[in-house]
Amino acid sequence: MRYWLMKSEPATFSLDDLAARPGQTEPWDGVRNYQARNMMRDEMRPGDQVFFYHSNCAVPGIVGIAEVVGEPRPDPTAFDPESSYHDPKSTPEKPRWHLVDVRYVRHLRRVIPLAELKTHATGALDGLPLVRRGNRLSIMPVTPEQWAFILSLE
DNA sequence: GCCAACGTTGGC
């Protein structure tokens, strides 16, 4: 079982939104970055645990936990001409983009702000892409040690 | 709203 961090803009899709979905589950569609896609398609498996991160908001930070349900699958929004995520180069026969379905687990007892996580950038969170300068990855791996450390801050 | 960082595109 692996650990991950996934970013979402709460104005678009928040952890509360995830908790309110039928089955508390949502397809993580619209990822159009190859690094992020490769992680979903090639490395994510059902049961993997995910830190849910709010970006582009007043207090960016980790707000809760979700988990991967089901196997990775082609992203259907890529096939849909009406979708803002449409990519004509992705076809059902040869899908270019993939997603995983993500299910709500829980909110953290408090938001752990990016600013606080950054204070550990040269310590326990050394190497975590989130706390590196200029990082833009929307999906990233978290080591078991980093996961446990972040939970200890809760 | 600004802007640094970074990925992608496309001309050559």
Next chain:
DNA sequence: GCCAACGTTGGC
């Protein structure tokens, strides 16, 4: 294959 231009991300 290089690299300038451009678009996007996302913190602040």
